[in-house]
Amino acid sequence: MAVSFRSVKIVAISALVLLLSIGGVFFAGYLIKLDREIRDRFAGARWALPAQVYAAPQELYVGLPLNARDLVHELSRLGYREDAELGMTGTYSAGAQRVDLYARAFSFWDGPQPAQKLSVTFSGDIVSAVTDASSGEARDIVRLDPMLIGSIYPKQGEDRVLVRLADLPPLLPKGLVAVEDHDFYSHSGVSLKAILRASVANLRAGHVVQGGSTITQQLIKNFFLNSRQTWNRKFNEAFMALLLESHYSKDEILEAYLNEVHVGQDGNRAVHGFGLGAQFYFNKPLNELRPHEIALLVGIVKGPSYYNPRRNPKRATERRNLVLGVFRDEGLISDADYQQYVQMPLGVVGGRGGGVERYPAFVQLVRRQLEADYKEEDLTNEGLRIFTTLDPRAQEALETRVLEQLPLIEKMRKIKPGLLEAAGAITSADRGEVLALVGGRDVRFPGFNRALDSRRSIGSLAKPFVYLTALQQPDQYNLETVLEDEPIELKLPGAALWAPKNYDRQLHGPQHLYMALAQSYNLPTVRLGLALGPDAVLKTMRAAGYQGEAKALPSIFLGALDASPLQVAQMYGTIASGGFQARPSAIREVQTKEGQPLQRFPLEVKQTIAEGPVYLLTWAMQKVMTLGTGRAAYTQLSPDVVVAGKSGTTDDYRDAWFAGFGADRVTVIWVGRDDNQSTGLSGSSGALPIWSRVMKDLHVRSIEPIPPGSVEEILIDPDSGLRADEHCYNAVTVPYLRGSGPQDWAPCAAQAEQGPLQWLKDIFGH
Amino acid sequence: MRSKLIVAVAALVLAACQTTQGTHQIYPPASGPQAEPLPPPPAQPEPKPLEAPAVVEPPAPPLASFPKSAEQISGSAVTALMKQARQYRSAGQPDRAAGVLERALRIEPRNYFVWSALGQAYLAQKNYLQAESVAQKSNALARGNVYVAVENWKTIAAARDARGDAIGALQASAQVEALQAQLSAAPGTP
Numbered sequence: 001m002a003v004s005f006r007s008v009k010i011v012a013i014s015a016l017v018l019l020l021s022i023g024g025v026f027f028a029g030y031l032i033k034l035d036r037e038i039r040d041r042f043a044g045a046r047w048a049l050p051a052q053v054y055a056a057p058q059e060l061y062v063g064l065p066l067n068a069r070d071l072v073h074e075l076s077r078l079g080y081r082e083d084a085e086l087g088m089t090g091t092y093s094a095g096a097q098r099v100d101l102y103a104r105a106f107s108f109w110d111g112p113q114p115a116q117k118l119s120v121t122f123s124g125d126i127v128s129a130v131t132d133a134s135s136g137e138a139r140d141i142v143r144l145d146p147m148l149i150g151s152i153y154p155k156q157g158e159d160r161v162l163v164r165l166a167d168l169p170p171l172l173p174k175g176l177v178a179v180e181d182h183d184f185y186s187h188s189g190v191s192l193k194a195i196l197r198a199s200v201a202n203l204r205a206g207h208v209v210q211g212g213s214t215i216t217q218q219l220i221k222n223f224f225l226n227s228r229q230t231w232n233r234k235f236n237e238a239f240m241a242l243l244l245e246s247h248y249s250k251d252e253i254l255e256a257y258l259n260e261v262h263v264g265q266d267g268n269r270a271v272h273g274f275g276l277g278a279q280f281y282f283n284k285p286l287n288e289l290r291p292h293e294i295a296l297l298v299g300i301v302k303g304p305s306y307y308n309p310r311r312n313p314k315r316a317t318e319r320r321n322l323v324l325g326v327f328r329d330e331g332l333i334s335d336a337d338y339q340q341y342v343q344m345p346l347g348v349v350g351g352r353g354g355g356v357e358r359y360p361a362f363v364q365l366v367r368r369q370l371e372a373d374y375k376e377e378d379l380t381n382e383g384l385r386i387f388t389t390l391d392p393r394a395q396e397a398l399e400t401r402v403l404e405q406l407p408l409i410e411k412m413r414k415i416k417p418g419l420l421e422a423a424g425a426i427t428s429a430d431r432g433e434v435l436a437l438v439g440g441r442d443v444r445f446p447g448f449n450r451a452l453d454s455r456r457s458i459g460s461l462a463k464p465f466v467y468l469t470a471l472q473q474p475d476q477y478n479l480e481t482v483l484e485d486e487p488i489e490l491k492l493p494g495a496a497l498w499a500p501k502n503y504d505r506q507l508h509g510p511q512h513l514y515m516a517l518a519q520s521y522n523l524p525t526v527r528l529g530l531a532l533g534p535d536a537v538l539k540t541m542r543a544a545g546y547q548g549e550a551k552a553l554p555s556i557f558l559g560a561l562d563a564s565p566l567q568v569a570q571m572y573g574t575i576a577s578g579g580f581q582a583r584p585s586a587i588r589e590v591q592t593k594e595g596q597p598l599q600r601f602p603l604e605v606k607q608t609i610a611e612g613p614v615y616l617l618t619w620a621m622q623k624v625m626t627l628g629t630g631r632a633a634y635t636q637l638s639p640d641v642v643v644a645g646k647s648g649t650t651d652d653y654r655d656a657w658f659a660g661f662g663a664d665r666v667t668v669i670w671v672g673r674d675d676n677q678s679t680g681l682s683g684s685s686g687a688l689p690i691w692s693r694v695m696k697d698l699h700v701r702s703i704e705p706i707p708p709g710s711v712e713e714i715l716i717d718p719d720s721g722l723r724a725d726e727h728c729y730n731a732v733t734v735p736y737l738r739g740s741g742p743q744d745w746a747p748c749a750a751q752a753e754q755g756p757l758q759w760l761k762d763i764f765g766h
Numbered sequence: 767m768r769s770k771l772i773v774a775v776a777a778l779v780l781a782a783c784q785t786t787q788g789t790h791q792i793y794p795p796a797s798g799p800q801a802e803p804l805p806p807p808p809a810q811p812e813p814k815p816l817e818a819p820a821v822v823e824p825p826a827p828p829l830a831s832f833p834k835s836a837e838q839i840s841g842s843a844v845t846a847l848m849k850q851a852r853q854y855r856s857a858g859q860p861d862r863a864a865g866v867l868e869r870a871l872r873i874e875p876r877n878y879f880v881w882s883a884l885g886q887a888y889l890a891q892k893n894y895l896q897a898e899s900v901a902q903k904s905n906a907l908a909r910g911n912v913y914v915a916v917e918n919w920k921t922i923a924a925a926r927d928a929r930g931d932a933i934g935a936l937q938a939s940a941q942v943e944a945l946q947a948q949l950s951a952a953p954g955t956p
């Protein structure tokens with residue numbers, strides 16, 4: 001018995017030892033696995049850093065058309081605040097004719113620009129001096145730091161801007177430790193004291209009111225684990241925290257935490273880290289935050305949704321003030337400061353999007369253009385810095401006017417409010433840079449981007465290309481060529497009889513070529529197009545930049561072809577720049593996250609249409625604005641600003657377009673309905689009101705009336721179309737391609753009786 | 767006799783005002799063989815053109831009226847940027863030079879000296895197609911400025927040559943020579 005009992009005991013002990021050993025081996029294996037995971041995660045590419053997208057910087061130089069109010073507006077958009085002392089970067093002090101500012105340092109593509117105090121003096125609406133405020137030295141040209149307008153974050157939606165502990169205001173890490181994990185610098189990753197304290201608090205309350213997690217544990221939780229509160233997870237978390245502490249310093253862990261922690265949500269986009277948090281809530285860099293703003297960020301960590309300052313400002317204020325109380329109790333701020341800060345407003349900017357993702361339509365274009373050159377994961381992981389062409393002032397003008405005019409048009413036309421949609425694009429004529437883009441009425445909503453992706457009939461916007469085709473044949477056509485405005489019927493194989501009409505269903509008699517365009521008459525345009533042939537017209541459109549699939553049919557003369565507003569801007573840009581086509585470009589440069597230049601997207605232009613005919617067409621398009629369907633623009637624009645443009649209206653008033661340009665800005669506006677039903681609006685009534693106001697806001701430069709060498713300007717008598725002189729009362733100057741103008745004199749001219757130089761011959765008696 | 771001389775001189779002056787096309791006149795000739803030469807502008811009511819006053823084709827402007835250097839038509843900001851671009855060029859960084867010149871173009875988009883310099887920067891980058899396009903753009907904006915045009919045609923000739931377009935390069939070189947001849951023939955130019 002005894003023997004057998006003893007052997008059983010031996011067997012049992014052996015089994016136990018064996019089990020423990022096996023368990024120990026497994027446990028060791030488990031620890032090794034955890035350890036490797038932690039090292040990989042922590043030491044490797046720690047975060048996928050989304051590319052950061054910047055607007056074009058505001059340049060400051062003598063002669064810049066900008067007044068003090070504009071500059072202050074620009075500065076506040078960048079999150080600068082008024083401070084007469086210029087106590088830190090990101091501050092300014094404004095007078096009526098002078099603005100002093102402390103510009104932030106910024107690493108531009110072509111080199112860093114240090115932080116500097118500047119003094120900008122104005123003379124009315126023009127910058128008259130830019131000087132270094134410390135030395136008083138004049139500066140030729142300086143840039144403000146560009147606005148961060150978005151980022152390219154991956155599908156799972158984590159967005160962040162990396163910060164280093166050394167760059168932070170000291171109050172932030174100290175305050176965070178005081179609030180979240182008082183014993184952070186003394187515990188070894190897990191704090192029994194904190195767990196006990198939390199347990200007592202939870203038992204008292206009867207449910208979970210307090211967490212006992214250290215900063216290290218929270219970091220682990222954010223790094224690896226989902227937020228389900230299971231024992232298994234708690235167990236892993238504790239061991240991982242201990243392992244992490246054994247490998248890394250407290251400061252490294254804290255820095256990781258500051259960059260990892262979730263601080264807010266914007267739709268699908270999760271805002272991580274204090275760097276992006278500062279931008280997201282306050283629209284400025286972290287090092288410019290003041291104590292009450294730091295307190296809010298620290299407070300939000302406990303529950304970004306519950307304490308969302310935009311949705312629950314009262315709760316957020318209470319939480320902030322509680323945090324400020326901790327700051328005071330810990331001696332981080334004085335009691336006087338505390339009393340002052342708890343009175344301060346939250347200071348959170350904007351609504352949805354909160355100052356970071358302000359221009360989704362534009363950022364979408366940036367993303368598409370980048371995808372041609374970069375892999376998806378490079379864009380979402382490598383922290384690239386993307387410098388774009390977005391001009392915040394142009395963008396603001398476009399957004400403001402779309403949002404202001406659509407309701408007015410709806411009201412006036414008794415259209416159901418909210419039914420109309422709109423899209424628009426502004427580009428620089430000579431370079432094709434996309435300066436502003438509106439993809440729909442909800443300008444902050446990153447949804448269907450009509451400026452890029454809608455394909456709507458362009459209607460009469462196509463007409464200039466018919467006329468341009470004609471003007472390229474100077475032996476046949478010039479601006480004074482008379483076109484018939486007579487009905488026409490066309491039977492094309494396999495199609496119904498086509499009998500186009502003028503929009504007003506009237507006939508207007510013979511028209512000069514330029515007037516037929518100015519008044520947007522359909523019948524003369526179709527007659528002209530048929531004489532030229534649809535192939536020739538389509539070729540001109542392609543030369544201007546049209547890339548669609550339209551077939552060479554007569555219906556293209558009246559715009560039965562689809563394009564997006566941005567494509568139209570490209571086509572009209574070719575006209576605006578004298579026949580040089582430029583691909584619409586949204587990106588200037590790309591930098592690595594360290595600030596090294598990586599790639600430049602150089603300007604690309606190509607002459608695709610001869611300059612002379614384009615000059616003549618532009619002249620006719622100026623007549624659209626002074627005599628034709630665009631003349632209402634001059635209720636907004638000063639009469640001495642020369643602009644050229646064209647209205648576009650499609651069948652049954654489904655689409656209202658206006659496209660046109662001054663010397664350096666091309667603007668295209670589309671207004672219509674998403675269901676492609678009639679709006680009853682023409683280009684002049686639906687799109688022109690927006691277009692002309694945008695051009696006014698842009699202070700668009702006047703087109704210079706300097707003809708190229710291939711063009712001569714001739715005084716003619718419009719009745720006969722022949723040469724005029726001072727004897728002709730209603731003579732007009734018309735540009736002709738050299739050698740293609742009329743040779744004979746009009747009856748009203750003194751020379752009518754004789755040929756040119758006749759009098760000289762007479763003198764010399766030949 | 768004396769009046770006949772005046773007539774002859776006036777006729778020559780008028781003839782000199784003709785352009786090569788020879789279709790425009792500054793003043794309308796008076797009628798009749800006995801007419802006074804150079805009649806004063808008509809005293810009748812001014813014609814009322816709808817547009818700006820009639821610009822009769824001017825004689826080709828004298829060379830001296832063309833700006834010779836960028837500084838003459840550029841603001842201080844663009845002048846500073848062009849200087850910076852030259853420094854990048856001589857430091858063998860044409861890409862940076864091009865970046866700076868594009869910055870200048872955003873300020874003065876129709877400054878043909880900047881376009882011209884950009885063409886040279888592209889040439890240095892071996893981007894020959896754009897070098898030519900941009901030089902052509904400068905020519906288009908320069909509206910006959912020979913000083914700029916001669917530089918642009920040099921760029922175009924070099925770009926075509928580098929691309930293996932021998933005939934195009936020869937044509938461009940011929941342009942350079944013609945423009946240089948025009949420059950050296952002009953009085954008052956160095």
